[in-house]
Amino acid sequence: xxxxxxxxxxxxxxASNKLRSMLTMLGVxxxxxxxxxxxxxxxxxxxxxxxxxxxxxxxxxxxxxxxxRGGMSMGSEAxxxxxxxxxxxxxxxxxxxxxITGSVRRNGMAKxxxxxxxTQVYGAEPQVKYIRxxxxxxxxxxxxxEDEALARQVAVLGFTVWDELFxxxxxxxxxxxxxxxxxxxxxxxDYKGGSGMWNPDDQIYIPLKTAKTRLMGKTTLDMIxxxxxRTDLMAITQQQVEDTLMKSRKSAMGEPLFRVMxxxxxxxxxxxxxxLLSILLAGIASVSLLVGGIGIMNIMLVxxxxxxxxxxxxxxxxxxxxxxxxxxxxxxxxxxxxxxxLGILIGSASIFYIAGLFQVPPEINTAGVVTAFGxxxxxxxxxxxxxxxxxxRLQPIEALRHE
Amino acid sequence: MKPIxxxxxxxxxxxxxxxxxHALRDVSLTISEGEFVAVMGPSGSGxxxxxxxxxxxxxxxxxxxxxxxxxxxxxNDNELADIRNKYIGFVFQQFNLLPRxxxxxxxxxxxxxxxxxxxxxxxxxxxxxxxxxQRMHHKPNELSGGQQQRVAIARAIVTDPVVIFxxxxxxxxxxxxxxxxxxxxxELNEQGKTIVLVTHEEEIAHHCKRIVRFRDGRVVNDxxxxxxxxxxxxxxxxxxxxxxxxxxxxxxxx
Ligand SMILES: Nc1ncnc2c1ncn2[C@@H]1O[C@H](COP(=O)(O)OP(=O)(O)OP(=O)(O)O)[C@@H](O)[C@H]1O
Ligand SMILES: [Mg+2]
Numbered sequence: 001x002x003x004x005x006x007x008x009x010x011x012x013x014x015a016s017n018k019l020r021s022m023l024t025m026l027g028v029x030x031x032x033x034x035x036x037x038x039x040x041x042x043x044x045x046x047x048x049x050x051x052x053x054x055x056x057x058x059x060x061x062x063x064x065x066x067x068x069r070g071g072m073s074m075g076s077e078a079x080x081x082x083x084x085x086x087x088x089x090x091x092x093x094x095x096x097x098x099x100i101t102g103s104v105r106r107n108g109m110a111k112x113x114x115x116x117x118x119t120q121v122y123g124a125e126p127q128v129k130y131i132r133x134x135x136x137x138x139x140x141x142x143x144x145x146e147d148e149a150l151a152r153q154v155a156v157l158g159f160t161v162w163d164e165l166f167x168x169x170x171x172x173x174x175x176x177x178x179x180x181x182x183x184x185x186x187x188x189x190d191y192k193g194g195s196g197m198w199n200p201d202d203q204i205y206i207p208l209k210t211a212k213t214r215l216m217g218k219t220t221l222d223m224i225x226x227x228x229x230r231t232d233l234m235a236i237t238q239q240q241v242e243d244t245l246m247k248s249r250k251s252a253m254g255e256p257l258f259r260v261m262x263x264x265x266x267x268x269x270x271x272x273x274x275x276l277l278s279i280l281l282a283g284i285a286s287v288s289l290l291v292g293g294i295g296i297m298n299i300m301l302v303x304x305x306x307x308x309x310x311x312x313x314x315x316x317x318x319x320x321x322x323x324x325x326x327x328x329x330x331x332x333x334x335x336x337x338x339x340x341x342l343g344i345l346i347g348s349a350s351i352f353y354i355a356g357l358f359q360v361p362p363e364i365n366t367a368g369v370v371t372a373f374g375x376x377x378x379x380x381x382x383x384x385x386x387x388x389x390x391x392x393r394l395q396p397i398e399a400l401r402h403e
Numbered sequence: 404m405k406p407i408x409x410x411x412x413x414x415x416x417x418x419x420x421x422x423x424x425h426a427l428r429d430v431s432l433t434i435s436e437g438e439f440v441a442v443m444g445p446s447g448s449g450x451x452x453x454x455x456x457x458x459x460x461x462x463x464x465x466x467x468x469x470x471x472x473x474x475x476x477x478x479n480d481n482e483l484a485d486i487r488n489k490y491i492g493f494v495f496q497q498f499n500l501l502p503r504x505x506x507x508x509x510x511x512x513x514x515x516x517x518x519x520x521x522x523x524x525x526x527x528x529x530x531x532x533x534x535x536x537q538r539m540h541h542k543p544n545e546l547s548g549g550q551q552q553r554v555a556i557a558r559a560i561v562t563d564p565v566v567i568f569x570x571x572x573x574x575x576x577x578x579x580x581x582x583x584x585x586x587x588x589x590e591l592n593e594q595g596k597t598i599v600l601v602t603h604e605e606e607i608a609h610h611c612k613r614i615v616r617f618r619d620g621r622v623v624n625d626x627x628x629x630x631x632x633x634x635x636x637x638x639x640x641x642x643x644x645x646x647x648x649x650x651x652x653x654x655x656x657x
Binding site: 012312314315320395397 | 503517
């Protein structure tokens with residue numbers, strides 16, 4: 001029997017019971033579709049998160065208090081807080097630092113006339129614009145050293161905040177109320193294209209001293225961020241930062257009470273997190289593919305029983321075991337592949353829709369599509385093999401006698 | 404004449420629980436090329452069992468069996484499938500055509516398994532031989548019982564087998580249609596085909612050249628037919644002969 005004959009016979013059998021074949025395929029369509037869709041969303045989320053880190057700035061190092069190490073075992077958190085003298089020490093001892101600032105952060109409610117917007121208030125010295133790569137402005141300028149030194153109530157708006165409060169109107173010179181206090185807008189940062197929790201567009205930047213003393217009443221820093229002067233010396237810079245801080249910020253056991261992260265590490269961290277998410281999503285979707293496969297197996301078993309006489313006849317006129325086996329196997333594989341193709345189309349289409357909902361870029365992963373296609377063929381083989389074996393093992397005489 | 408079927412002390416037992424049914428007991432028989440044999444006997448006498456064993460659909464429990472000189476008793480499933488495909492044609496009481504599949508495709512089926520190249524032409528020729536040249540693209544449900552059985556006969560002869568087996572091929576047909584089918588078998592036999600038919604009806608059996616009678620799994624009688632019936636004569640004498648669409652070629656030649 002030649003391949004084309006087998007294929008034709010499989011298609012004929014599938015077409016002879018259209019509704020049933022279609023309903024069976026639907027299981028595979030949904031299974032493959034959701035795998036494609038879930039993997040696509042996982043990938044999109046990952047790419048977006050990495051982009052977010054990349055648009056943060058370049059050559060950046062972040063220093064956090066190391067909550068994991070301290071706190072409970074120490075009984076006190078005091079020694080862990082980052083302070084202004086840490087910055088002074090770093091400035092003094094690490095010449096590879098180009099820019100450095102401490103920062104504090106708090107949720108805030110911003111109000112301009114009748115427009116309100118819930119956002120984050122970000123207190124940092126003006127050089128944060130270099131570290132975070134936010135030099136390009138829609139209008140106005142960043143606050144300067146003097147504003148910082150005098151703790152003036154001035155603010156630079158992120159693009160989203162500006163859009164929400166001013167709807168594209170000029171903002172510089174206007175007064176916005178932030179958590180009940182008046183701030184004069186001095187500048188609006190250009191669109192960065194961020195999203196999620198750390199979206200740089202959805203922040204209000206104010207001088208660090210203003211934030212600490214007037215708005216938040218903090219004496220410590222949430223984070224120190226710095227920019228190294230040379231990309232190729234990032235590792236050394238990080239080492240020097242750690243060495244410097246170890247002098248004053250280590251626990252009784254000699255462990256650091258701070259944590260330094262570079263962008264590479266952040267990307268890695270996001271990648272592990274989103275990989276987990278992707279695997280989880282794909283796993284959930286695979287369950288529906290499994291269910292689809294069971295549907296195929298069920299229908300193939302029914303079909304073998306229904307067509308017992310046909311199998312007997314085919315054997316009587318010369319079909320061998322292998323011929324019958326491949327005939328039924330091909331039927332289930334073809335059904336799965338057709339279902340798989342439809343699933344890929346539908347899944348890809350729904351990525352665009354769902355990506356819009358979650359605000360992640362739609363990502364159709366070629367490898368994912370190929371895998372899904374291969375996977376549906378495998379499902380066809382795996383769930384088709386048992387019914388096909390049953391068919392091929394029928395004895396011609398008994399099969400022909402079947403009512 | 405060359406022997407097509409040679410069986411010696413052939414036995415077939417069926418085990419049902421602790422009971423053993425001796426469906427065939429020590430059957431010895433030779434059927435040669437060009438013969439036209441009717442297998443008769445009461446219900447349960449082992450006719451079908453015999454037919455299935457010599458048709459290589461089933462294996463004997465004991466005994467020797469040569470088909471066309473080959474020892475088939477010890478062949479495996481795939482070898483038997485090849486034997487059935489190349490040497491044997493089957494015609495069943497229930498026609499056993501594939502539904503929703505044209506007559507032509509049905510007749511092509513054995514050729515597909517044989518891997519024949521120009522199978523459209525070969526199958527079309529077989530359908531013409533049984534008088535269905537005009538009905539090639541009809542599906543079984545668009546054909547009468549007699550026509551369906553003729554498609555089945557075309558499928559049986561399409562591989563040019565050495566022997567055709569029919570287990571009550573006229574069992575589901577009325578007398579006129581049965582007569583037409585017998586005319587076709589007689590014609591094929593005259594062209595040299597060896598044919599073995601199981602039948603319950605003396606009338607049908609007397610269209611053949613030899614009658615083998617079974618009882619309790621044994622051959623009890625094996626005689627040539629003297630007063631042989633010619634189906635074409637019977638058809639010619641039937642009142643509505645004009646309505647018969649099928650005119651056997653032998654009659655046309657005469
Ligand atoms: N698969 C089987 N299992 C058990 N016993 C069987 C089987 N097939 C046939 N038999 C028995 O073997 C004997 C012969 O059966 P077989 O079918 O050959 O009879 P038959 O002559 O064709 O009868 P009929 O004219 O009714 O078709 C019967 O007693 C039957 O019950
Ligand atoms: Mg019988």
